[in-house]
Amino acid sequence: MIDIAILGATGYTALELIKLLLRHPQVRITAVTSRQEGRPEVSSVHPSLVGRLNLPLEDLSPEEVGSRAECVFSCLPHCTSAEIVPSLLATGAKVIDFSADYRLDDAASYLEWYGHHHPDAARLGATVYGLPELFRSQIPTAWLIANPGCYATSAILPLAPLLHSQLFMADDIIVDSKSGVSGAGRSPKLMTHFPECNESMSAYNVGRHRHTPEIEQVIGRSTGLTPQIIFTPQLAPMDRGILSTIYIKPKKAVAEGDVMTILRDAYANERFVRIVDHLPATKDVADTNFCDITARVVRGRVLLISCLDNLVKGAAGAAVQNLNCLYGLPESMGLL
Helix, strand or coil: EEEEEECCCCHHHHHHHCCCCCCCCCCEEEECCCCCCCCCCCHCCCCCHHHCCCCECCCCCCHHHHHHHCCEECCCCCCCHHHHHHHHHHEEEEHHHHHHHHCCCCHHHHHHHHHHCCCHHHHHHCCCCCCHHHHHHHHHCEEEEEEECCCHHHHHHHHHCCCCCCCCEEEEEEEEEEECCCHHCCCCCHHCCCHHCCCCCCECCCCCCCHHHHHHHHHHHHCCCCCCCCEEEEEEECCCEEEEEEEECCCCCCCCCHHHHHHHHHHCCCEEEEECCCCCHHHHCCCCCCEEEEEEEEEEEECCCCCCCCCCCHHHHHHHHHHHCCCCCCCCCCCC
């Protein structure tokens, strides 16, 4: 059995992770952490766990976490996780980090987009990006894995095979994404207050969303290109799910069937990427680790449509997929 600790266990993605791990036959959750006072039971914060996980939420040091677990999932916020990760690694634990702290290539990008000097900058650009469909061979030997962002996964998976084919322009890509409210996290915010978001849609962080450099840099690592992307996120009045519509120009006229063939060939052996003929919807992938993708050609431009569950394939499911790769287990274990 693999002993597991979860840091920052009070959020939505942590709850989703716990639910997945409870049905995983090769893991045991040994610690869940929070800075809440009084060591409350995790089920008091997540009532759906009553009778399923009887552990207190503890404020543990990295050394205490490392003494209880060989693999740690860090669900701590951006700019906080990297302050803890070096100490966790020093205990001999492996770490799967949900934050954006290790996704980018360099400290300058991190400072530009997150507004903080990175406390562990030497690992930027050298940390494995945990998207098995593109970087599977790098995961088994890793000690630290940067779990992908949810919006980023919905854009990278459809774009990477097309750009790798060298048949499409990399300097004029538009990514238009709608996300459910759970993507904003559990902490109360005005824009996710029910009267504000119910029966309404709104764009936010236009031109400055932090997943923009992540998408560009990760596609660059995979393809050797330098894509330029305009990314517009929008909040949709639903609990969970992401639907991304991506616009990309071919270098010369291309048939819809040829685009679909590129996608099917790229993901023919991937369990969790489904290339579909129909127009996918968020309900098709809700509560699953699947990403559904299709393509259309409209007036010479290719439209890629992808959807996934932001809490599963966009977060906790991807983390379990990484765990399985890390320990040589079937990649779908605990996910189907």
